[in-house]
Amino acid sequence: MSFLTFGVGPSKLSAETAQDLRNAADLQIAEISHRSQAFAEISRRALGGLRTFLRIPDSYHILYTSSASEAMELTIQSTVELASFHFAQGKWSQYFADIAKHFRRRVLIDTVEWGQKNDFRNTFVPTEADLITICHSETSTGVACDLADIRAVRHRFPSTFLAVDGTSIMGAVAVDIALADIWLFSVQKCFGLPAGLGVMIVHERVFERAADLIARGVHNPGVFNLPAMFTMVQKDCNTVATPNVLGIYLLAQQMERWNAQCTMESRERETREKAELLGRAIEKSSSFRFLVRAPEDRSPTVCCVRSDPQTITSLHALCRAQGIELGKGYGKLKEETVRIANFPAITCGDIQRLLQVLEHVRSRTPAA
Amino acid sequence: MSFLTFGVGPSKLSAETAQDLRNAADLQIAEISHRSQAFAEISRRALGGLRTFLRIPDSYHILYTSSASEAMELTIQSTVELASFHFAQGKWSQYFADIAKHFRRRVLIDTVEWGQKNDFRNTFVPTEADLITICHSETSTGVACDLADIRAVRHRFPSTFLAVDGTSIMGAVAVDIALADIWLFSVQKCFGLPAGLGVMIVHERVFERAADLIARGVHNPGVFNLPAMFTMVQKDCNTVATPNVLGIYLLAQQMERWNAQCTMESRERETREKAELLGRAIEKSSSFRFLVRAPEDRSPTVCCVRSDPQTITSLHALCRAQGIELGKGYGKLKEETVRIANFPAITCGDIQRLLQVLEHVRSRTPAA
Incomplete structure (x- = not known):
């Protein structure tokens, strides 16, 4: 039943995505090489479709991750040298702070009761913070901020890196990518696709920051680091390790459909x-x-x-x-x-x- | 065509796996919560099936990763304090060493020409190495060692951590899990499944080592660290972040079939x-x-x-x-x-x- x-x-997956999944079996999508032109073409459709739908400016690049959590880790490691500041209004906005703690950064945080929203316009943010994080829609409580809140933070702290977790809202409401340096989400929420794929939208200045932190030994990354991921995506829309090819195909199909419909x-x-x-x-x-x-x-x-x-x-x-x-x-x-x-x-x-x-x-x- | x-x-995916993929759409596998009993049951089948087929002893635990590369990163970070030793006979055996370099460990390496096999029985391995890595089947060159080679290394260095990259061979030839502390692979090779899922088989002493390195600040992990992953898999066969549920379902199906057939x-x-x-x-x-x-x-x-x-x-x-x-x-x-x-x-x-x-x-x- x-x-x-x-x-x-x-x-929920739409009926169209469920059909894409069946078609993927017929088309042998999971059998193609991730270093082939066929994959590059699928990935280009996925990235181009996202860029069109979300109106992503040219100064931003799109990277695949395996989850939003991985994207949060990359964000902390790639931007924070000493301290980060987090607006926390539930589990997932707190999670960003938890990750920063794991990486032994100094964690500054504004916490409100679950069900309440942070005061984005007035909360004091110390100047020592390299990064501010905002959760656009807090999946644990159903609290959301709006673009005006994000804009207010950006205007108050124009030179601090700003990352927005858009996991349970991007794809469903309009965003203005230029308001933050990093946007991240996973595709199993609003994008209505199987879990196992995350997306990061990253301003080019973040890649410079990451490269600098790596060069100075602040960030000791493995193979999954923003500069390496940027190099790969620039080259044939590719990835550092073998990606979730099937997930990327389903995303390409979904974006093509969305851009045609709405x-x-x-x-x-x-x-x-x-x-x-x-x-x-x-x-x-x-x-x-x-x-x-x-x-x-x-x-x-x-x-x-x-x-x-x-x-x-x-x-x-x-x-x-x-x-x-x-x-x-x-x-x-x-x-x-x-x-x-x-x-x-x-x-x-x-x-x-x-x-x-x-x-x-x-x-x-x-x-x- | x-x-x-x-x-x-x-x-290549077998016809049965392609059919599993179509059935997954009908069964709405990608729509079930990864924190539900339904997922726990699927994951238990996948892990139990792997344990049976690969004859994994009780002192080892199985973890999901998103790729073999991620498993290599976790291996380096979780076992190596100062130095690691790598047998290198091609791109992927070298890759393990590259990751250790990324994490600024001291990298000791025995390199042979592509197409040749390392001399596992006689090569000098300095005692300062915390970890030795072996690539069971070198996908870049088609060189493979055998279990006797792995056994020889284990016997020569019984107390050094030993990790085997079994990516392009495990599932096709017999292994003896007790010969190493960590085995890793990704499912898109011998397991004949879509890319986007890796597997680590880890001896319990590795979790103790990882916890010690974290406690002493040698390893500053994010949320994807071996002790945290171990805690989650012990609890309902689960994962730290939302996993590739569809991939785990296909693995469960594959293992059930394999154990019935061979x-x-x-x-x-x-x-x-x-x-x-x-x-x-x-x-x-x-x-x-x-x-x-x-x-x-x-x-x-x-x-x-x-x-x-x-x-x-x-x-x-x-x-x-x-x-x-x-x-x-x-x-x-x-x-x-x-x-x-x-x-x-x-x-x-x-x-x-x-x-x-x-x-x-x-x-x-x-x-x-």
Whole structure:
């Protein structure tokens, strides 16, 4: 029996991507050499398609990683000499700081309660920070900032490196790449593809910084370092080690389709319409409330809904009986929240199907 | 039109694996959460299947990486404090040393000419080396050592960490895991699966060493470090970051099939029979000769054949006209060699098809 997942990653694949996967078997995509012209052509389509859809300026380059986590590691190692500053509003924005700690950098951090948003306009950032990190949409809590927040940080600290984790939002809402030096994401969220592939969009000044840190022995990298990765992608859109060829093919197909069907702006409109459809049902439900109180701080792609643990348990059970999977609450919120992905592969019809189940949930405790 | 590849990685997928890929789309494998019980079950099948087929002792643990290169990086960082020693007989055995240099370890190396095999029994290895690396089958040249070579090194240096790169041979010939502390490979060679997944088999004493190097600040790892990966795999067969779920599913399917159909010994017999079939044709051909002169040093899985550049060019063209792809020669051998994979997915019939083409190749210069 097929199932419909609202999981926040890995997440729903569109019917077209599922068909691409079957076609990939017929076309023997996984059997071609990653050093062949055939692969270069596929990779060029993937990179070119991303560049078009996300309107990536020429001064930025796109690199493949195996995950967003790997991209975060590369970001810290390639930009930070002594200290980094992190806006933390949940697990994944905190994660960037954790990685910096692993690499023994001095970690400066602004932490807010889960469900709240950082104050990007006023928070003090010490000048010693080489890097500032922002999580665009915090997958653990469903908090998101907007481009104006990112712009405010860039304007306040124009010469500090700025990295944005766009993992659960890029591809669903419009971005302005010029606002940060590094953008990173993995394709199993909004891009609706199988897990095992990450993407980094990197301004050329970052490569210079990385090369300088390597030359001065601050960063002792292995073979996966930004300058080496840059050299390879410049040469035939290639990679340092054998990449996930199949994943890159599926990305190429997806980008070709998206660029033919929509733009970032029309995609964002659809995303916000679906989010409103879901949001109205949550607002009027007596069983659920949003974890994120302020509507303007809610992620359009990850809806985190709170209730008492028994209601959450019965919601999961009711959904499962209908062939629907929800994203479990994250970490300390596991028992009292569910997360509902509103990624591009999720249709209005999918949300309608979920709303029918939500209507049958009766909270066992009065709603707050 | 379908093609038959003898490429040495990515390489041929069996018809069964191609069907698994189509089924994965129908079963929505790429849509399940990597933190779900459903994923844990798939991963348990993959790890258990590998443990059975490769007869991995309980004191070893299996970890997923995204590539063999990543596994090499983890090996250097997790075992070497000051110096490592590398047997180098081609690009990939040299690569291990290159990575150690990247991490600014002192690199000790025994290098032989491409096409020759290191003298594993007599080469002097300084006592300061924390790690010795061996490449079981050198994919760039088609040189291979055997288990007796690996055993000799282990016996000579029982307390030095020993890592074996089994990338283009494990899964095709029998191994004795107890002979080394770390074995690593990627699945797009003998395991006949799409690229984007690597495997490390690690003795528990390596985790202790890695933890000690981290505690003492010798190794400043990110989130992908052996102790963290060990913790995750112990808990529900899981991974640090979102893994290549689809790749792990295909591995689980492959291992289940292999364990039902064969053993390491029967697999090795088949491999050697196919290698002989191919080898006899090369021996009697006036157009080609083996790069590796000593028959006992030839890899059973990567056959590297030499001729003049024009003959190599016409061989590629003749093959391509028949829908056959060969592995190009590597690096400095590109113009004058081809490499022919003899991995488990390659059948006797495939080799017969190739031999028919080989018969039609006429060398333009007299054979050496």
